[in-house]
Amino acid sequence: MLVATVMTVGIMSVAFTIDQQQKPWPVPDKDAKTANPVKSSKETIAAGKALYSLHCASCHGKAGLGDGNKAAQLKTQPQDMSKSDVQSQADGALFYKISEGRDDMPSFKKKIPDAEDIWSLVNYVRTLKK
């Protein structure tokens, strides 16, 4: 009886939580279908890497695994960019999410106003795939 009570309390304490990674983030069709105008090259990936290190690594981690030193303070678990959840999204969808932001994810369209830079960042994110 005691064991069953303890198990009940334990299960009830987690039963109503939602896995934040499963919360969908809809992207407008127009943005999702926008092609990346910046060709992936050594230069654009290097430019994207510099921006990633400056703006993204503190939450998403150096290798994009969602293990940045700020990640533990956030309500939302930063995405693991090496996984198919992120890599299966179109370049336009990634561009939209970086630009617009949501909840703990800041909007970067003012901090990185040049669209070419955000596309370069998308090119770098592609290199994080495992």
Add this chain to the structure above:
Amino acid sequence: MKNQKTYSLPVSPFAWLCAIMLLCCSFGKLHAQAVKTTAPVKKDTSKIKDTTAAAPGVKKTSYVKNTFEGNYLIDEQTVMVPIKGTFEFDIQHRFGTVEHGTTDLFGIFASATMRLGFSYVPVNNLQIGFGGTNEKMQVDGNVKYALLKQTKSGSMPVSITYYGDVAADTRKKDNTTLFVSTSDRFSYFNQILIARKFSDALSIQAGPNLSHFNNLQGYLDASGNVMPILKNDNFGISFSGRFKISDESALIANYDQPLTQNPANNPHPNLSFGIEMKTSGHDFEIFVGNYSSLIPQNNFVYNQNDFKKGQFLIGFNISRLWNF
């Protein structure tokens, strides 16, 4: 014999507990399924700004980015003007000189100068700012304008920026101050900054400048004429460099050379070097140098710290940036 009605639970307590556990598990799973099966919301895209398409038929000039990491390079301004809408808060601190060793922990526990400054970029390429320092309780207003920017194509090989400030000594008039009229409190600084980004790692900058003080201390000669010790106008030049050692860090160095020969008390040049670390919203610099003032004209005209005598001091600059 009386007929006694009794009331009891149809199932045991253990069974009830099991039922509650199963119910909680089911509720969590159903809720997740509800989230998964919700159709994606189609957002009205008509108002979303298209940031990807350039106007047809217009060739966009591509400028070199990040010649420097921020507005400051130790004691100097850089050619960089942040993007439109950037609001910046600066904390600048210079400790005492290191020559007294552990007596005052290499100047860290000696008297220090500090400045708090604010700046904003209301339109592209133009920054306006103001600040206050404890040195002679000066307040300053400043403006910075990016005149030309280095292009990726090489058609413009350098970036050129104008920086100017006006500072006012706000102390009360007493027998230690030199104020006769209000204008005596003011000094000015004008500088042209010329920089080139040679590679992703290396940027170099030169900055000829002119400092002007409305009022300076003089002396009476044998005939009773007022003679200058320092000239009201002093020319100088600065050389600055940044070498990146990682995406977020760089080695930085400065050399400032006064050019005007004064009758006496000629200011000493400045040699400074340190490390810069940048994050998404902050810029940190920590360094050693000879300049103790946070108003550039004070440094170029009044600096008496001599690097040949080891009169260095530790300092730092912290900038916090917001984008509105």
